[in-house]
Amino acid sequence: MCGIVGIVGSQAVNQSIYDALTVLQHRGQDAAGIVTITKGMFKQRKANGLVKDVFEARHMQRLQGNVGIGHVRYPTAGSSSAAEAQPFYVNSPFGLTLAHNGNLTNAQELREFVAKTARRHINTTSDSEVLLNLLAHELDKLVLEQCTEKQIFAAVKAVNSKARGAYAVVALVIGQGMLAFRDANGIRPLVLGQRDCEAVPGRKEYMVASESVALDAVGFKFVRDVAPGEAVFISLDGQLFTEQCSEKPRYNPCIFEYVYFARPDSVIDKVSVYGARVNMGTRLGEKIQREWSDLEIDVVIPIPETSCDIALQIALQLELPYRQGFVKNRYIGRTFIMPGQSQRRKSVRRKLNAIDVEFKGKNVLLVDDSIVRGTTSEQIIEMAREAGAKKVYFASASPEIRFPNVYGIDMPSANELIAHGRDVEEIGTLIGADGLIYQDLEDLIEACRASNPDIQDFETSVFNGKYVTQDIDQSYLDYLESLRNNDAQEISGQEEVTNLEIHNEG
């Protein structure tokens, strides 16, 4: 899951984009990039690393201009090399730069189209570079000298008719403005915000971002979610245009945003992430009361950080004490979005440590938001036992994850998922729990839908294998697995190529 942001302002945007990227850091820890426009030129800085490490004072000084976009990356296609950090750039038409959250499911087909029909060269294995070149090709076919918002929207319509999968996109067009659009299913989130311009009375400044928390952080007011299939264009002089650019838009937001990805203080598609997590706790608590009434649990302990709000609600529901028995090292990021299983494995013990007194001689209920590969749960249960727990029960706020994700979460291979082909008992034995309980899918859906009943279907493929874009078959999943399984990723992550595009401030 990556984070994207874009601002059309009336004063320098570099600091605001930087600040927005720092609050979107939980969406991608691998690479970060910012591009601004000043005097008709793009200024760019992107590299592997966290936002605070990628942008030094000298880079910030050069990222001048009142318009810009930014990206934090969690690789889900191609490699994790610096050459695939975003935004990407092409020089024609006008000069375009683009940042993308999501994953194209027909990237290979589009890559061939772009090479053979559009005669454009793609220099990396990134699907986002393919998407940029497709947009450039469609825009090039439509515009003559100066382009209008109508032509820009026509180009997005053409892109939507060819691209499949998940994409929330922000792009800059030199001399024209900023464009943002969301795929027809609205799988990945995108919000629009505005604020009054201090220097020019009556003028508005606009911002788009993956999550509403980014708007809060830099003083923009939330206006609305960009709708599935919709495009938003803001001209350089600050005029806002919007248009529905998909023939069949449908609301199918990814449910995993609420389970794990998004920050709790964000509201996505009118659903508070925090509220959804509290509801998950209530429903899972009820299931525990129904099914585990004979168990004697002494204490509920969350596995920090994402599950804390859920575990607290479970404790309230069960009328049991809630204790933060694991301390999280605040300098270690999220383990699940690290590239490579060996790094993820090593990080759990570096990140979490048990406070013995909360475990000694007790029957503990550990709560996590999800169990994906089982990396965290297995080690955490071991730590709880080492700390002296009598019995260790485990509850997951989302159901068994049995199917690969193809829309921007790095779960490409069913075989890496601990629940694939196993029942709950077998999974419990593997992670070493004395009892394991999962949330039911219906309950998870209702927990998230509670504040927006208009959402017809969430994107829930990792739980039930139903892919909302309806273009996924076993041969695609086999192909994805061969590209992105653990071994393939550890090899591709090693290649370090320099960017071959606009000057990158080193």
Ligand SMILES: O=P(O)(O)OC[C@H]1O[C@H](OP(=O)(O)OP(=O)(O)O)[C@H](O)[C@@H]1O
């Ligand atoms: O079964 P696994 O493959 O281990 O994946 C699931 C775990 O990974 C995530 O935590 P993470 O450390 O990424 O982030 P958090 O601090 O936000 O909980 C998630 O919250 C689970 O704890």
Ligand SMILES: NC(=O)CC[C@H](N)C(=O)O
């Ligand atoms: N997680 C994402 O949104 C990734 C975007 C894009 N597919 C990449 O790998 O760079």
Ligand SMILES: [Mg+2]
């Ligand atoms: Mg976690």
